[in-house]
Amino acid sequence: MVNNPTFPQAMARVHHVGISVDDVDRSLAFWKSFLGIEPRFHKVINGPYLSKITGYDNISLDACWIDLPGGIVLEILNYLADEKAPNDDATANPGNVHICIETTDIQALFDRAISCGAKPVGSGPIDVSEGPNAGARGCYVRDPDGITLELLQFP
Helix, strand or coil: HHHCCCCCCCCCCCCCCECCCCCHHHHHHHHHHHHHCCEEEEEEEEEEHHHHHHHHCCEEEEEEEEEEECCCEEEEECCCCCCCCCCCCCCCCCCCEEEEEEECCCCHHHHHHCCCCCCHHHHHHHEECCCCCCCCCEEEECCCCEEEEEEEEEC
């Protein structure tokens, strides 16, 4: 729990981060290869609550949960809907998000991500010269669905 008297105490922690993908099996293959772990859950779900919570009538989701390092769950979802289109993956676009993974060997993790099917953004790890991460090394890669992963190594 955050120790801040102005923080709403009803919020305990971040439970999971969800990403929408075009093909859960393809995405899962990347994440399994990249992290070397098996999913906690993978199933098509279609309970009536999904329509109420998502706003899509009679929606089914191909849903998968994997445990990221540090205790956060990554929820990988394919909305089994007829009309959908991928977002532009440019990280400057409002609504786009990225997932940052801290590492002790950024070059090895970058190389692993690329070998698992990620695409580099830029030329690879660079020195961070300003801001809260000054002194670290960082880079962006994109998974097969265009989700941006930031890799970050502190000195």
